[in-house]
Amino acid sequence: MKTITMPSFGADMEQGKVAEWNIKPGDTVHRGDIIATIETMKGLIDMEVFDDGIVEQLLVQAGSEVPVGEPIATLRLLGEVAVETPQIKTTPVEKSEKPSTPLYANNEADYTTPVSTPPSETTAAISTQPHLETAQQAISLISPAARYQAEQQGFDWRTLPMGTGPNGAIVLADIQRYFQAEKSDLNATTPVKKHTHIEHDENEQKMRQAIAAVVSQSKREIPHYYLNQDISLTHALQWLQHYNETQPPESRLLINALIYCAIAKALQKFPTFNGFFQNNRFQPAEQVHLGNAINLRQGGLMVAAIHNAATLTPVTMMEKLKDQVIRAREGHLTMSEMQDATVTISNLGDRGSDAILGVIFPPQVALIGVGRVREVAWVENHIIKPVTIVSMSLAADHRVTDGHDGARLLSKINKLLQKPEQLT
Amino acid sequence: MKDKNTLTRFLLEQIQTIAPDSDTDNLDPDEDMRDELDLDSMDFLRLLESISKQLSVNIPEVDYNKITTLNNMVNYIQAIAR
Numbered sequence: 001m002k003t004i005t006m007p008s009f010g011a012d013m014e015q016g017k018v019a020e021w022n023i024k025p026g027d028t029v030h031r032g033d034i035i036a037t038i039e040t041m042k043g044l045i046d047m048e049v050f051d052d053g054i055v056e057q058l059l060v061q062a063g064s065e066v067p068v069g070e071p072i073a074t075l076r077l078l079g080e081v082a083v084e085t086p087q088i089k090t091t092p093v094e095k096s097e098k099p100s101t102p103l104y105a106n107n108e109a110d111y112t113t114p115v116s117t118p119p120s121e122t123t124a125a126i127s128t129q130p131h132l133e134t135a136q137q138a139i140s141l142i143s144p145a146a147r148y149q150a151e152q153q154g155f156d157w158r159t160l161p162m163g164t165g166p167n168g169a170i171v172l173a174d175i176q177r178y179f180q181a182e183k184s185d186l187n188a189t190t191p192v193k194k195h196t197h198i199e200h201d202e203n204e205q206k207m208r209q210a211i212a213a214v215v216s217q218s219k220r221e222i223p224h225y226y227l228n229q230d231i232s233l234t235h236a237l238q239w240l241q242h243y244n245e246t247q248p249p250e251s252r253l254l255i256n257a258l259i260y261c262a263i264a265k266a267l268q269k270f271p272t273f274n275g276f277f278q279n280n281r282f283q284p285a286e287q288v289h290l291g292n293a294i295n296l297r298q299g300g301l302m303v304a305a306i307h308n309a310a311t312l313t314p315v316t317m318m319e320k321l322k323d324q325v326i327r328a329r330e331g332h333l334t335m336s337e338m339q340d341a342t343v344t345i346s347n348l349g350d351r352g353s354d355a356i357l358g359v360i361f362p363p364q365v366a367l368i369g370v371g372r373v374r375e376v377a378w379v380e381n382h383i384i385k386p387v388t389i390v391s392m393s394l395a396a397d398h399r400v401t402d403g404h405d406g407a408r409l410l411s412k413i414n415k416l417l418q419k420p421e422q423l424t
Numbered sequence: 425m426k427d428k429n430t431l432t433r434f435l436l437e438q439i440q441t442i443a444p445d446s447d448t449d450n451l452d453p454d455e456d457m458r459d460e461l462d463l464d465s466m467d468f469l470r471l472l473e474s475i476s477k478q479l480s481v482n483i484p485e486v487d488y489n490k491i492t493t494l495n496n497m498v499n500y501i502q503a504i505a506r
Contacts, residue, residue, distance in 0.1 A: 244485045249472040252485065254465050297445045297462070325466050329444070349464045 001080065002051055004073040006066040009040055009338035010303070013210070015067045016040045018060055027055045029075070034334070036072075041206040043302075044331030045338055052078040142170040211301070215359045222277075222365075223398040226357045229410040231417055232380075233373060233388045239420035255373060256347065257318035259390065261423045262416035263368055264288045264309035264317075267343060270409045272401050273366040273394075274343045282365060282400045291341025291361065292321070294328050295349075303361060304333050305341040313424045348372055355391035365400045368413075369393035431498050438474045442467050453494040481505055 006016050019039040029035060034046045035055075053075040060072050218224075236258050244252045267274045267288045275284035290309035295301050306312070306320050327333055346358045347370040356369035371391035378387035392413060394406045416423060436448045439461065446461040458468055476482050481501050483491060491497040 241485065248482055249469060249476045252469060254469060256465070297443065322466065322470075351458065351464070 001056070002053065002075045002077055003071045004035075004049070004075055006068050006070050006072050007038065007047060007335050007339070008068045009038075009045055009335065010210075010214070013040055013068055015065055016045075017065045018062055018072060019044060021058055021062050023055045023058070023073075025055050025057055029053060029055060038335070041203045041210065043296075043328075043333075046332055046334045048335050049075070051075060053080070054078070214361065218359050218362050222360050222362060224360060224395050225398045225403055225406065226393060226395050227403060227406045227410055228355060228357070228391060228393045229407075229414060230376075230389050230391050231414045232378065233390055233417065236417050236420045237388055253314050253318045254321075255350075255390075256370075257314045257321060258417065258420055258423060259370060259392075260290060260292075260306070260309065260321070260345065261312060261314050261317050262413050263345060264290050264306075264312065265416055265423065266409055266412040268310040269412060270405065272405060273396060273409055275365060276342070276363040277365050277397055277400055278363045285342035287342070289340045289342045291344035291364070292324065293344055293346045294325065296328070302328065302333070302338075303341055303344055304328060304337045305339070307336070307340065314420075315424075343368070345370060355393055357393050358395045360395055360397060365397035367395045369395065428498055428502070431501060432494065434478075435471075435475075435494065435497060438471055438478075439463070439467075441474075442470045451494060453498075456492050457494050457497075458492070475501065479505065 006018075009016075017039040018036055020037040021035070022033075022037070023029060023035045029049045030052050031048075031050055033049050035049045036047045038045045038047050056074040056076050058073050060066055060070075066072055233255065236255060240253055240255060240258065247253075267290075271284040272282070274288050275282060277283075287308050288310040289305040289307050291303040291305050293301055293303050304324050306317070306324070309317070312320065324333070324337070341361070341364070343364055344358070344361045344367045346356055346367060348356050350373045352372045354374065355371035358367035358369045360367045369392065371393070373388060373390050375386055375388050377384050378389065379385075380387075392410060394410055396406050432453070436451070439446055439448055439457075443461065443463060446463070448461065451457060451460055457463065463471070472483055479501065481504060483500070483504075487500070491500050
């Protein structure tokens with residue numbers, strides 16, 4: 001049995017809200033399936049599952065705020081026999097002290113219909129798992145009429161406290177009383193629109209505080225050193241222009257795709273910049289998962305990983321970048337994108353400043369800054385000529401590497417960008 | 425081909441879809457639209473993508489400097505669609 005917990009999408013996250021469940025007890029899930037949408041201050045994130053198995057229980061309702069690390073569901077791994085569900089001391093719903101969590105469908109508030117309830121199919125699924133059924137009955141008893149009523153209304157009666165029937169069984173009167181309380185609670189809340197507006201402001205403030213916490217920790221603990229190198233893009237742009245000439249807009253590449261490919265391939269050759277510094281030692285990562293710092297238009301930023309970036313060509317890199325920007329705006333980045341970055345790129349875009357010296361995102365050990373692509377007077381073979389360049393910077397952790405290594409990394413990126421045909 | 429107003433409205437709608445929070449209402453049609461609306465190179469490419477798909481107008485990369493303002497873009501599209 002495996003317990004699925006509220007994931008962390010970065011050192012700056014304390015809790016998340018299960019905005020929606022895509023699964024119900026009895027469902028078979030496969031590694032990589034999106035099982036829930038988690039709402040954080042960084043927006044909505046799709047949560048993946050990392051094992052193949054059958055969903056045993058959803059421990060929290062859609063709409064619940066849950067601290068990072070708290071159990072939210074249990075999974076029976078494939079090949080595993082149904083086992084006794086471990087006793088959960090208190091259900092997170094009780095713990096959250098939020099009795100106003102909407103528990104029934106079709107309410108007028110802006111909540112999505114909860115799916116974590118055990119509707120009739122679920123009951124069928126549970127009955128094929130006799131041990132589980134027994135375990136749940138030990139936690140709470142319910143009369144058939146009360147259970148029917150609860151299921152009709154579509155909420156999880158297991159989350160209710162003990163009832164007034166024999167041995168603390170929940171009876172019909174308890175269910176009805178609960179719904180009455182729920183309704184008056186809902187009526188008392190502020191109008192929905194105003195509420196979400198306040199929530200948005202709070203989110204913005206929370207994100208600011210979270211960024212503050214991370215960068216402060218970084219600057220307090222990581223002895224940064226900085227390097228900067230101007231890189232001519234003459235060859236890269238020539239290659240790009242030639243490639244794009246024959247392409248419709250949807251297949252054209254941006255210079256960023258080439259730059260990111262060069263960075264990823266260089267990092268593969270310099271593993272001391274790609275990994276994590278934890279417990280006083282550096283652990284290199286096996287793959288380069290390039291964290292792309294995306295500026296959110298409404299304020300703040302988030303870092304989304306481009307997995308196995310060193311294996312991508314400019315064309316596949318471009319597809320990833322485009323797809324990620326669209327999903328970041330729509331709120332459909334996935335959990336692994338939020339968690340897996342082994343190094344970060346901060347890119348000011350082609351209209352930003354000339355260069356950026358970044359703050360390392362702990363526990364990573366390097367951040368590569370990409371400045372504005374711009375035209376400058378450039379000296380080559382004693383001749384001054386106009387050349388389009390980019391200033392690339394490296395902020396690195398001096399506990400792991402020295403300036404000499406950093407200079408070699410930047411030099412490697414430069415070399416790769418001078419032979420763009422080799423990036424494909 | 426569509427008249428100027430329809431085309432302008434179409435372009436602003438596309439920009440809204442790509443960058444929902446951009447202030448297209450107050451866009452000066454003679455100012456550089458990427459600066460004014462804070463559109464990055466990816467946003468701009470996606471705009472050209474929707475123009476190409478929905479109006480069947482393929483704007484080559486070498487002409488990007490002819491379509492920096494909203495008015496220029498409208499004129500450009502009208503000219504090559506004719």
